[in-house]
Amino acid sequence: MATRTRRSQRRTEALSRQRIVEAAVQLLDAAGEGGLTFRALTERLATGPGAIYWHVANKSELLDAAADAVVAAAVALKPAEPPGAPPGEIRAVALGLFxxxxxxxxxxxxxxxxxxxSPWGSVTTRIFESIGQRVRALGVPDGNLFTATSALVHYILGAVGQNAANTRVDGLHVDRGEFLDAVSTAWEELDPDDYPFTRAVVDQVREHDDREQFLAGIDFVLTGITALHLPSGQACTPPAA
Amino acid sequence: MATRTRRSQRRTEALSRQRIVEAAVQLLDAAGEGGLTFRALTERLATGPGAIYWHVANKSELLDAAADAVVAAAVALKPAEPPGAPPGEIRAVALGLFxxxxxxxxxxxxxxxxxxxSPWGSVTTRIFESIGQRVRALGVPDGNLFTATSALVHYILGAVGQNAANTRVDGLHVDRGEFLDAVSTAWEELDPDDYPFTRAVVDQVREHDDREQFLAGIDFVLTGITALHLPSGQACTPPAA
DNA sequence: TTCCAGCATGGAGCGCTGTTCCAGTACTGG
DNA sequence: CCAGTACTGGAACAGCGCTCCATGCTGGAA
Known part of the structure; x- marks a missing residue:
């Protein structure tokens, strides 16, 4: 469904799926998740809903495409690093997403x-592939590649999902100190009987660095993979069940 | 905003926040995410929107409350396990969520x-606390508690988020074999140049067991935490940067 | 050059949503 | 018994995703 012959010039400037996706990303960037509306989109592209629906099946597909475009750019910006340092590359890919x-x-x-x-949609698969290549380069045996890569991807997606909103709310920048203060304060008001642990680590919230903590988590997973699935790591004892 | 005096009997059966949340959970269970509508809710509770909005600020808060109720039940079903086996308890809590x-x-x-x-909302905090208590029992030094617990929670949330839809689509049960077949087939049609890794592990998709893989990921993180932050684990070398 | 099939467009409008408003009802303290 | 508050539910509103369809535009055939 994409046999597009050369097109010199159309009405104003030929509408295309790519132009729509670009506009969608811009709207999302500018006004947050609620900012992407078919109304707003038609206005920005100076067209009508029908024209957009000719190129895109529905809003869900549009969001998928927007996310895919951004993710593709994020995980692909490897400037041909010298091979041999897969852990570093994994961190780089993850930080790209971050x-x-x-x-x-x-x-x-x-x-x-x-x-x-859609757990195995194009976006997830893209990340899975990018991470998986490096996990393989790490020397993980073939039989464990899927499990190891899945674990890494799951951690990365969980972590980036949370850390995102740490700096912004509804698309507006929020002072990080204020935000963490608010969290700390809220946590200090929790019931000490129900939340002893959370109250105990409340100070670490204010001090922690998102990127550092993100990377620390990756190192946990990488260390675990190394220890459990790499010959050199077999000496380490896994935590007792 | 909850000074409720004793109430013998009301109109039909006093509307309350709890009754609303229960109804919301039932609607969500029955008809999926799209099934929770204020229209459907008013019908099921035989009331009007105004009555519901008196007890609940908006739909977002209602969803939060519904999720919180289910999560609270899931992470709290510890039958007073004998202490001393934190790794097992962590796996149990995670499987409860699963x-x-x-x-x-x-x-x-x-x-x-x-x-x-809302990264530090009540649901996240509940899980964080439940896992954190066990991480502390593991013997992780105080200074590393926040980082270690965050990593575990991030992995768990990332993993359960994905594995959910592995068995159902739009609230309907889907044969697991069919689902994995569809994924495998889709992956086999990927461009070999762009997706060499994904295509290489396509067979492991069909064979893998979700729970096993989920637990394997937890073991990676736990092993990493043990190796990097526990005295006994310091002998292990973390993956070279 | 002329014509036409069909790709592509955009405006009107449908059904649905979350939410608000408010007149009215049930209940309670004085 | 009554005043006042706590609570209810119906009507209505703005905005959403999406569909329909008459119209315009364009590349290739005649």
Whole structure:
């Protein structure tokens, strides 16, 4: 459904799926998740709903395409790193996603929703592939590749999903200190009997660095994979069941 | 806003926040995420929108409350296990969530959305606390509790979010074999140049067991935490950067 | 050059949603 | 018994995703 012959010039400037997706991303960036409306889209593209629906099946597909476009750019910006350092590359890919969500806050919710609605959609698969290649380069045996990669991807998606909203609310930048203060304060008012642990670590919330913590989590998973599935790691004892 | 004096009997059966949340959960269970409508809710409760809005601020709060109710039941069903086996308890809590999502498929999307929209809302905090208590019992030093617990929670939320839709689509049960077949087939049609890894592990998709893989991921994180933050684990070398 | 099939467009409008408003009812303290 | 508050539910509103369809535009055949 995409046999497009060359087109010199059309009415104003030929409408295309790509132009629609680009406009969608811009609207999402500008006004947050609620900002993407077919009304707003028609206005921005100076057209009508019918024209858009000719190129895109429905809003869900449009959101998928928007997320896919941003994610594709995020996980692909490897400047041909010298091979041999897969852990570093995995961190780089993950941080690419982390930064993409920082630039496009709506991506967090979108990623999370796509993960649970169509678990093996194009976006997830893209990330899975990018991470998986590096996991294989790590030396993980073939039989464990799927499990190891899945674990990494799950952690990454869970973490980036949360950390996104740490800096923005409804598309507006929020002072990070204020935000963490609010969280800390809320946690300090929790019932000490029900939430002893949360109250105990409340101070660490204010001090922690998102990126550092994100990378620390990746290192946990990588260490686990190394210890449990790499010959050199077999000496380590897994936690007793 | 809840000074409720004793109430003998009202019109039919006093409307209350709890009754509304229960009805919401039932609607979600029965008809999926799209099934929760204020129209449907008013019909089921034989009332009007105004009555519901007196007890609940908006739909978002209602969804939060519904998710919170289900999650609270899921993470709290510890039958006073004998202490001393924190890893097993962590797996139990995580599996509790896993099963809750299997029973209430809408919870996956809801959890994911709440994670990214209000990252430290009541649901997340509840899980964080439940896991955190066990991480502390593991012997992780105080300074690393927040990082370690966050990593675990992020992995768990990422994983359960995805595995939910593995068994159902739009609230209907889907044969697992068929579903995985569809995924495998789709993956086999990917471009070999762009997706060498995904195509290489396509067979493992069909064979893998969700719960096993979920637990394997938890073990990766637990092993990583043990190796990097527990004295006994310091002998292990983390993956080279 | 002329004509036409059909790709592509955009405006009107449908059914549905979350939400608000408010007049009215049930209940309670004085 | 009554005044006042707590609560109810019906009507209505703005906005949403989406469909329908008459119309315009365009590349190829004649």
């Amino acid at each position: 930064d993409a969500i920082d630039e496009h806050p709506w991506l967090a919710t979108q990623l999370a929703m796509q993960l649970s609605r | 099963d809750a999502i299997d029973e209430h498929p809408w919870l996956a999307t809801q959890l994911a959305m709440q994670l990214s929209r």
